[in-house]
Amino acid sequence: MRPVTTGPEGPDRSAASPVVTLLAGGVGGAKLAHGFAPLTPDLTVVVNTADDVELHGLAISPDLDTVMYTLAGIANTQAGWGLADETYATLEALGRLGEDTWFTLGDRDLATHIARTARLRAGARLSDITRALSSSLGVGPALLPMTDERVATLVDTAAGRLAFQDYFVARGHRDEVLGIVLEGIEHARPAPGVIPALSDADLVVLAPSNPFVSIGPILAVPGIRTALAQTRARRIGVSPVVGGRAIKGPAAAMLASLGHEVSPLGVARLYTDVLDVLCIDHADRALAPAIEDLGLEVLVTDAVMHDEADRPRFAQELLVAADLA
Amino acid sequence: MRPVTTGPEGPDRSAASPVVTLLAGGVGGAKLAHGFAPLTPDLTVVVNTADDVELHGLAISPDLDTVMYTLAGIANTQAGWGLADETYATLEALGRLGEDTWFTLGDRDLATHIARTARLRAGARLSDITRALSSSLGVGPALLPMTDERVATLVDTAAGRLAFQDYFVARGHRDEVLGIVLEGIEHARPAPGVIPALSDADLVVLAPSNPFVSIGPILAVPGIRTALAQTRARRIGVSPVVGGRAIKGPAAAMLASLGHEVSPLGVARLYTDVLDVLCIDHADRALAPAIEDLGLEVLVTDAVMHDEADRPRFAQELLVAADLA
Numbered sequence: 001m002r003p004v005t006t007g008p009e010g011p012d013r014s015a016a017s018p019v020v021t022l023l024a025g026g027v028g029g030a031k032l033a034h035g036f037a038p039l040t041p042d043l044t045v046v047v048n049t050a051d052d053v054e055l056h057g058l059a060i061s062p063d064l065d066t067v068m069y070t071l072a073g074i075a076n077t078q079a080g081w082g083l084a085d086e087t088y089a090t091l092e093a094l095g096r097l098g099e100d101t102w103f104t105l106g107d108r109d110l111a112t113h114i115a116r117t118a119r120l121r122a123g124a125r126l127s128d129i130t131r132a133l134s135s136s137l138g139v140g141p142a143l144l145p146m147t148d149e150r151v152a153t154l155v156d157t158a159a160g161r162l163a164f165q166d167y168f169v170a171r172g173h174r175d176e177v178l179g180i181v182l183e184g185i186e187h188a189r190p191a192p193g194v195i196p197a198l199s200d201a202d203l204v205v206l207a208p209s210n211p212f213v214s215i216g217p218i219l220a221v222p223g224i225r226t227a228l229a230q231t232r233a234r235r236i237g238v239s240p241v242v243g244g245r246a247i248k249g250p251a252a253a254m255l256a257s258l259g260h261e262v263s264p265l266g267v268a269r270l271y272t273d274v275l276d277v278l279c280i281d282h283a284d285r286a287l288a289p290a291i292e293d294l295g296l297e298v299l300v301t302d303a304v305m306h307d308e309a310d311r312p313r314f315a316q317e318l319l320v321a322a323d324l325a
Numbered sequence: 326m327r328p329v330t331t332g333p334e335g336p337d338r339s340a341a342s343p344v345v346t347l348l349a350g351g352v353g354g355a356k357l358a359h360g361f362a363p364l365t366p367d368l369t370v371v372v373n374t375a376d377d378v379e380l381h382g383l384a385i386s387p388d389l390d391t392v393m394y395t396l397a398g399i400a401n402t403q404a405g406w407g408l409a410d411e412t413y414a415t416l417e418a419l420g421r422l423g424e425d426t427w428f429t430l431g432d433r434d435l436a437t438h439i440a441r442t443a444r445l446r447a448g449a450r451l452s453d454i455t456r457a458l459s460s461s462l463g464v465g466p467a468l469l470p471m472t473d474e475r476v477a478t479l480v481d482t483a484a485g486r487l488a489f490q491d492y493f494v495a496r497g498h499r500d501e502v503l504g505i506v507l508e509g510i511e512h513a514r515p516a517p518g519v520i521p522a523l524s525d526a527d528l529v530v531l532a533p534s535n536p537f538v539s540i541g542p543i544l545a546v547p548g549i550r551t552a553l554a555q556t557r558a559r560r561i562g563v564s565p566v567v568g569g570r571a572i573k574g575p576a577a578a579m580l581a582s583l584g585h586e587v588s589p590l591g592v593a594r595l596y597t598d599v600l601d602v603l604c605i606d607h608a609d610r611a612l613a614p615a616i617e618d619l620g621l622e623v624l625v626t627d628a629v630m631h632d633e634a635d636r637p638r639f640a641q642e643l644l645v646a647a648d649l650a
């Protein structure tokens with residue numbers, strides 16, 4: 001196999017809409033979902049929920065919310081989480097009442113967590129709640145949590161086993177990660193719609209999200225990895241590592257500390273059973289032959305979404321690579 | 326017994342601090358608590374919780390919060406509930422997410438409900454939570470919910486049996502009240518500290534709060550009415566009805582529709598076993614003999630707290646009437 005190189009092309013509106021499913025963590029997944037959204041009405045985003053956290057008694061789903069807010073056009077693109085033009089009156093008042101405030105929650109963002117928590121406590125499933133919240137915010141694509149059950153990423157470090165948001169936010173992901181534990185994963189079932197979204201898609205994309213704490217938990221939900229291994233869909237992964245560095249967050253550091261090569265080749269080795277194509281950046285084109293030796297095709301392109309307008313450019317290239325545009 | 330009339334006098338700082346316990350609903354109780362606070366360090370306010378409500382999954386205690394915010398000097402005195410200088414970003418966002426927003430909740434007020442709910446769900450008692458929240462806000466007097474158990478005031482109307490806040494806020498207390506039901510009252514126990522606060526006080530004051538839905542629920546908690554009937558404390562009630570009208574809210578309408586005289590005499594008849602003195606306004610002085618015939622003393626004064634500075638004036642008059650200043 002040879003590297004497939006595509007250039008920017010307009011979408012082929014004469015073709016039937018491609019059915020696309022995106023597996024996503026937070027920011028990288030949100031950006032790519034935002035890129036696909038104008039290209040097809042048949043977009044499903046399956047989102048990691050293993051970094052969900054309960055704070056102040058509220059059920060917070062950071063990755064679901066980042067994707068939802070981004071698709072709704074109301075995300076805080078500078079911060080990578082939360083809402084644009086936020087205020088923080090409630091959090092400040094929580095601080096005065098003695099509550100921990102290391103996890104920043106804006107006033108409007110809190111409404112999402114309050115509504116979600118109320119509905120969960122009333123017995124609703126996270127997947128149904130997510131559909132309702134997305135719909136209220138005018139989000140077109142289908143947003144699915146990977147599971148309706150509670151899964152919690154725990155991070156083993158020299159400082160001990162940490163809850164994910166303790167590691168990620170409170171301690172600023174500075175601890176070396178010695179291991180990842182997905183608490184509850186053995187009892188998790190794919191949320192309604194997840195398996196069909198993998199089986200019936202034309203294209204499944206693994207977003208440029210962290211392989212261990214974003215994509216990893218999704219694939220670890222019993223049934224999902226097998227469904228992805230067996231789907232008739234074209235499967236393209238996007239490397240979250242470019243030029244030896246993570247586009248965002250601790251992916252590179254985790255690859256290193258967990259014994260993997262810090263490169264798209266290291267990423268490719270994690271996904272050989274579930275990908276047809278790995279998309280890498282021009283910066284890493286020298287690695288293409290080694291990745292091909294693993295049995296994957298390689299798409300070499302500008303694999304970084306530089307700004308909002310660049311997102312559909314990149315999504316379009318993935319559709320072209322899958323012969324869907 | 327003859328009417329006791331007092332004038333405004335400065336507190337007698339040479340006396341030992343009087344131990345005062347106030348039974349309170351919302352605004353009337355809050356104002357009187359605020360009046361007593363500078364006069365004695367030994368003030369306990371026992372607050373109605375039967376109009377507590379769960380909205381958006383959050384445990385809201387309107388009367389506790391009105392008293393707490395008033396004593397903290399941060400209450401919205403115009404509205405009679407909530408905080409001064411509030412913003413409403415979260416509530417507006419909840420509305421966009423499809424949540425009912427008929428019960429106005431400010432951003433900083435929400436922090437109280439979020440913190441309270443989180444602590445309740447973690448297993449803490451409302452009384453302990455209330456002490457911690459009050460302390461965080463710098464409130465000196467002891468604030469006690471009447472009970473740690475859940476009691477719910479239900480209001481029978483021509484439109485059916487309504488939850489209290491449906492009747493009071495959502496429907497603007499326009500329905501004629503045909504009956505009051507205190508759901509759960511038979512299982513309620515006085516919160517820790519309530520019985521000693523009644524037994525050991527020098528003065529117990531029934532605030533000018535609604536006899537049926539504010540003071541009534543407190544007295545209906547098993548054990549409280551008996552403790553008040555038996556205490557050695559001087560017991561003074563303040564009529565919430567002046568000149569045939571309630572100072573605030575639906576007390577007058579409820580007296581009428583529930584078959585009572587709409588006057589301090591109607592109020593007095595509800596409290597004969599638990600009061601030594603009923604405080605009435607000059608406007609109602611003609612009723613003093615009839616109230617005395619019930620076995621109560623009558624304190625005739627300006628029984629309306631006209632502004633913030635007027636609150637200690639009134640509280641001081643009650644101390645004088647109890648020979649405590």
